[in-house]
Amino acid sequence: MKTKEQEDMVELRRLRQENRLLKQRVELLEAESSELAQRLVRGQVSRAEEEETTFVVQRELQALRMVHLQTNHQLEVAQEEIKNLSVILEQNHNSSQNSLEEISAKKEQLTMKEEMVKCLQEELFKVRLREAENDATIRDLRSKIQDLEEDKKTLRESTVDNSTAHLQEELLAVKMREAEANLSLKDLRQRVTEISAQWQRHLQEHKPDPPPGPESTPKKLVGGLFRGSGEVQRLEEELMASRLKEMEAVMELKEAKLKVMELETQNQVSGNQLKRQEEEIKRLTEQLEGMDMKVKEMAAKCRDHLNKYTDLESKMKDELMMARIRDAESSQLVAELTQKISRLETKNSEMAAEGELRSHIDDSEKVRELQEKLGDMKAELMTPSTPDIEAWKLIV
Numbered sequence: 594m595k596t597k598e599q600e601d602m603v604e605l606r607r608l609r610q611e612n613r614l615l616k617q618r619v620e621l622l623e624a625e626s627s628e629l630a631q632r633l634v635r636g637q638v639s640r641a642e643e644e645e646t647t648f649v650v651q652r653e654l655q656a657l658r659m660v661h662l663q664t665n666h667q668l669e670v671a672q673e674e675i676k677n678l679s680v681i682l683e684q685n686h687n688s689s690q691n692s693l694e695e696i697s698a699k700k701e702q703l704t705m706k707e708e709m710v711k712c713l714q715e716e717l718f719k720v721r722l723r724e725a726e727n728d729a730t731i732r733d734l735r736s737k738i739q740d741l742e743e744d745k746k747t748l749r750e751s752t753v754d755n756s757t758a759h760l761q762e763e764l765l766a767v768k769m770r771e772a773e774a775n776l777s778l779k780d781l782r783q784r785v786t787e788i789s790a791q792w793q794r795h796l797q798e799h800k801p802d803p804p805p806g807p808e809s810t811p812k813k814l815v816g817g818l819f820r821g822s823g824e825v826q827r828l829e830e831e832l833m834a835s836r837l838k839e840m841e842a843v844m845e846l847k848e849a850k851l852k853v854m855e856l857e858t859q860n861q862v863s864g865n866q867l868k869r870q871e872e873e874i875k876r877l878t879e880q881l882e883g884m885d886m887k888v889k890e891m892a893a894k895c896r897d898h899l900n901k902y903t904d905l906e907s908k909m910k911d912e913l914m915m916a917r918i919r920d921a922e923s924s925q926l927v928a929e930l931t932q933k934i935s936r937l938e939t940k941n942s943e944m945a946a947e948g949e950l951r952s953h954i955d956d957s958e959k960v961r962e963l964q965e966k967l968g969d970m971k972a973e974l975m976t977p978s979t980p981d982i983e984a985w986k987l988i989v
Contacts, residue, residue, distance in 0.1 A: 773851055
């Protein structure tokens with residue numbers, strides 16, 4: 594019984610050893626198969642790459658062949674052209690000597706034409722500059738003419754100033770006075786001539802007689818007659834004096850009429866001035882009313898602008914407050930996110946450390962297991978070998 598048990602134990606150990614050896618061989622075969630598979634994959638990849646490179650090289654060779662053929666064809670065409678040109682040059686060489694003079698003459702003509710063209714271009718440039726300057730001067734003159742026409746229109750449309758109107762009215766009044774004075778002077782001259790003529794007639798008619806001798810009775814009668822004629826002369830003198838007084842009265846009357854005319858003209862002038870002043874006052878009042886309306890409109894606009902400005906200021910303040918609040922919130926969010934990120938980083942580092950520790954622990958456990966297995970294998974190897982094991986060793 595003991596021998597059977599010992600044999601069974603030996604067989605079990607042998608079988609275990611065989612299983613281990615078989616496992617090792619299987620692992621070795623798997624490793625070799627994996628290496629072979631990798632080599633196959635690498636070989637296939639290298640073959641594919643070589644095929645690709647060969648395909649690319651073939652395409653490049655085909656392209657180079659096409660280029661070579663094209664270059665050969667171009668060379669042939671160029672050689673034919675060279676031959677043709679050489680023939681043409683040989684033909685032209687003979688006629689070139691005759692055409693050299695023509696070419697030189699043509700060159701001189703071309704140079705002359707180029708010089709003429711340059712001169713014409715310079716003249717054209719100068720003419721264009723002059724035209725531009727003339728256009729500018731014409732525009733300036735037209736603008737000045739328009740300004741003068743506008744000024745003329747404004748002067749025509751605008752009412753005459755008080756000073757010019759007053760001077761015109763005074764001129765009219767002076768002319769009227771001169772005309773009246775001339776008429777009155779003519780009348781007075783006629784009257785004076787008439788009176789002087791009458792006075793001369795009177796003087797001629799009533800000349801003084803020579804002094805009389807001793808009076809006699811008939812002479813006394815004649816003297817009485819002469820005394821009567823003296824009374825007539827006195828009456829005529831009184832008549833002349835009355836006419837002179839009449840003339841003086843007429844002169845005074847005309848002077849009074851002239852004064853009345855002057856006063857009337859002054860009244861008209863003052864009336865016209867008053868009318869113009871009233872018109873100016875109306876115009877100024879209208880302008881003042883318009884300015885008041887404009888001032889009111891501007892004040893209303895200013896109020897609207899102030900209200901808009903205040904609204905904008907309030908909006909800007911609100912926006913600034915909201916922006917500050919948003920900045921504060923964003924800064925808080927950033928701080929929270931940074932804290933979360935730091936926490937996550939710490940957690941990640943902790944998890945990585947834990948994983949490394951676990952992997953190290955697992956590795957240490959595996960190492961221990963392997964050490965134990967090695968110890969078991971060494972212990973088994975140290976045991977006395979059976980004939981089967983020795984035969985297997987010999988086979989290996």
